[in-house]
Amino acid sequence: MKHRGDVMKMLRWIEKALKNVGAKTELCETVTQNYEKGKTISQPPTLLAITGNDSKKKTLCVYGHIDVKNAQIEDGWVSDPFIMVQRNGKLCGRGTTDDKGPILCWIHVLEAFLKMKVPVPINIKFVIEGMHEVGSQGLNKLIVSKRNTFFSGIDYCCITDGYWLGTMKPCLTYGLRGLCYFTVEVIGGKKILDSGLFGGAVYEPLHDLIFMLNSLVDLNGDIDIPGLDKDIAPMTPTEESLYKHIDVDTEEIRRVLGVPKVKHEDCRIDHLMSRWRRPSLSVHGIEKVPSDPGVHTIIPNRAIGKFSIRIVPDQKPERVKEFVTTYLERLFEVRRSPNRMKVKSFSFRSPHPNSYLGYSQIQSNKVGMSN
Structure with a gap:
């Protein structure tokens, strides 16, 4: 607005x-x-x-x-x-x-x-x-x-x-990963409480939410949701061979992004596949908790976590939703919290694979060779 x-x-x-x-x-x-x-x-x-x-x-x-x-x-x-x-x-x-x-x-x-x-x-x-x-x-x-x-x-x-493959090499994109966006909400009591009065005496929704979000990926950031990788289209030898000829500098990417390290920095093929060919999960934020600077001592009565999954061929958004919902419900049951938990999903976009040997790709290759 x-x-x-x-x-x-x-x-x-x-x-x-x-x-x-x-x-x-x-x-x-x-x-x-x-x-x-x-x-x-x-x-x-x-x-x-x-x-x-x-x-x-x-x-x-x-x-x-x-x-x-x-x-x-x-x-x-x-x-x-x-x-x-x-x-x-x-x-x-x-x-x-x-x-x-x-x-x-x-x-x-x-x-x-x-x-x-x-x-x-x-x-x-x-x-x-x-x-x-x-x-x-x-x-x-x-x-x-x-x-x-x-x-x-x-x-x-x-x-x-x-986007480019860094700062010096253009990139011709012929397909895109899809997107499945989720929120997981944990609801406690009706009021926001003070930790000085009730800290340690109630089951805090934010504790539950952090546990849930932290269980989505492992220590390496790989997705920990059972079944999610079942429908991924197998890599063909022809497709796999394309990665061998793509020249990308992982150190340049690390420097430009300003991060201490990128995943698969010693293997450019795995690095590219992690960005293009494999699903990924990212946590985007938490709502209904204090976000402005300063010291806060409240206990939020509810907390909403936001995350999304980039999906690849042949993953279907409906199936991904099923795997995610089942996993989170099972996690919350194991935690045995008296709070309530709700999973919502929206903004589904299927992956858009295209033939890397299509007409437009072939013409682009011709242009590249002639220059």
Whole structure:
């Protein structure tokens, strides 16, 4: 709600920029949000745009987003993350690479074709949203409603929200891991208590929650949920051989990330597979507990842990939900806590594997070899 106006301002700016290069645009309302009793407001719309309508040409669908996650200078930024600055030949600021910069690259390319009076060799459809960082709410519904109109006749898709293999080597992404997002809530009494009066006398929800979250992965960070790896598609010899030829510097990645160590630092193949080919689980935070700086002595009466699992082919979100829920319920039963526990799941996205020998991949390889 707080930054809805900023998102709308950016969407309209992008819409104007696309119109300037000849695109036909449409801002599509998606979902509404309750913000006061009896009052609703529309979430930021999704921007659709089309350049070219030649049936003899291939059609590419480009996806991007202009919203960002919150950031503070205390998170490790050298300067205010929301004031873009140029540093060492790079533009630094929240959203410069994820994902405003890549969207601008497409617009600049179209602008160059226009100025040189050279026909664009393909038709391009743009899907630009402002709800990406909160689960792309409403996007699926929009795609289904326009599957026979705007989203028909698409030959290829390109997601601008990609990354490099470090700081020096570009990376052509042909697939994405999926996402299953969960919350686990532990509920105790009706009141927040003082630890000076009741510490040691009650079963604290936060103790239970930390036990649950700590049981999701082992000491190496590998997932400890039984059955979760049952449905993973086996690695083919052809696929495995591709990793042998990918040159990646794990020490450079460690340095850029600013971490003391990365997993599988001595084996680049295992390092890459841990990022691309294997499921992973990340804990994202805890709600309903004090988060502001300072000393706190309360005992929260409830606590909510947030975590997600990145899934790979052929894992199914429904099956992952079943494994996670069963495991957490069994854990809580073993703990024998008198508190209550609830597991919720949402924001499911299936993994999107694509053929690494497809047409677009082969053409990209040709370009790479010719250069």
